[in-house]
Amino acid sequence: MSLLVRYTLKTADDHAAQTGAMQALVAGLNSENIAGLNYSCFATDEPTQFIGILEFPDDGVKQAFLDSTAFAAYREIVGPTFANPPQTTPITAIASTRG
Numbered sequence: 001m002s003l004l005v006r007y008t009l010k011t012a013d014d015h016a017a018q019t020g021a022m023q024a025l026v027a028g029l030n031s032e033n034i035a036g037l038n039y040s041c042f043a044t045d046e047p048t049q050f051i052g053i054l055e056f057p058d059d060g061v062k063q064a065f066l067d068s069t070a071f072a073a074y075r076e077i078v079g080p081t082f083a084n085p086p087q088t089t090p091i092t093a094i095a096s097t098r099g
Contacts, residue, residue: 005052012047028070
């Protein structure tokens with residue numbers, strides 16, 4: 001079970017803050033050590049567009065992410081900078097070079 005998440009900022013002025021918030025989110029998730037969760041964040045060529053890929057083996061791990069302290073802190077910091085709520089699309093892994 002995986003999700004593709006698209007984030008759009010209101011203005012490119014918040015690009016650096018979003019980048020820092022995503023890095024802090026990943027560091028926080030790493031410290032919370034939610035077994036089975038993988039989260040990768042990407043910036044795009046468009047300074048207001050970011051992408052996240054969440055991977056989790058089941059709904060329990062997904063819920064642990066949603067309930068995490070790191071995710072709550074992230075939402076509080078960057079929520080006001082979003083042009084609209086993050087858009088999520090369920091995706092299914094087919095193949096990967098990732099170990």
